[in-house]
Amino acid sequence: MAFVITSPCQHEKAAGCVDVCPVDCIAEGEDQYYIDPNTCIDCGACVAACPVEAIFDEHELTPEQEEQLEKAENFFG
Template sequence: MAFVITEACIDEKAADCKDVCPVDCISEGPDQFFIDADVCIDCGACETACPVGAIFYEDDLTAERKKFVEKARDFYQSQ
């Protein structure tokens, strides 16, 4: 499992999460940032740094937010 960036990041893109990630697993997409689940080490640095509360541990996502797991997967597969 990994952390996931959700709807609060859309069009906000503060980038604080990217700045603190020790493994550089966060990339900027067209409308939000995304976390590469294959690289994420689950340290949680991004979650605490996010100024808009957009980042959640995947297991803690609500049913409505689970779509952001797929959105991130699609983003990294298209690169």
């Protein structure tokens, strides 16, 4: 299980999530930040740090947000 950064990040890119991640699994992409699903330890620190509430547990994604998990997997793939 991992957390996923969704589309509200595309308008914000505040990077608070990067600063609090204990395993440095968040990287900046061209359009938003991404969480490496293979490195994420599910601590949830990033969720509290996000000012636009863009980060969700992968099992809580809506069907519209599912593509964000695929984008993250492709980004780190």
